[in-house]
Amino acid sequence: MLTTGEQSRKSISAPQFRSMGMERTPLELQHAVEQFLYAESELLDDWQWRAWVDLFTEDSHYRMPIRRNQLRRQRKRDEADDMGGLEVAHFDDDRKSLDMRVQQLETGMHWAEDPPSRSRHLVTNVRLRPGTTEGEYFVRSNFFVYRNRLEAEVDLWAGERRDVLRAEGDSFRIADRIILLDQNLILSKNLSVFF
Secondary structure: OOOOOHHHOOOOOOOOHHOOOOOOOOOHHHHHHHHHHHHHHHHOOOOHHHHHHHOEEEEEEEEEOOOOOOOHHOOOOOOOOOOOOOOOEEOOOOHHHHHHHHHHHHOHHHHHHOOEOOOOOOEEEEEEOOOOOOOOEEEEEEEEEEEEOOEEEEEEEEEEEEEEEEEEOOOOEEEEEEEEEEOOOOOOOOOOOOO
């Protein structure tokens, strides 16, 4: 978990996503990014958490800010903007804390995931453009996550992900992920799945 000081020092990429515009992306690049995101979803759905966390860079940042209801005149601002660090988040992880969360799941003794949830991660509306550094890409996508626990617990989450992907060989790694749920009040008993 990043401290407030670390959050404010960490370069937060959210303002780069304000509008992805209508720029054309080379078809091969678009396809490669989409296939990467689909394969990532499959890892999560198949409980391959170690392989999933290995998709993140050592300096990665993974967070889900709490959403707030805003007035119409405030629509140009959102919780992911760099305003000196996040005020409050459901989670705000670096690579080390992500590793710890995965280790907890791997023990088989994670109380919120015993028995493990069945989930389905759907990714759509993938938009991208080159980042500020060679080999980096700003990627916006919409997601829908369905989770079923035990016999009758069902959770549905929808929202947007803002990723910074770094090209590595013929694939990518996730350097930054901001998850923006469309709901501001989470009715689920826990957030023990990854997005």
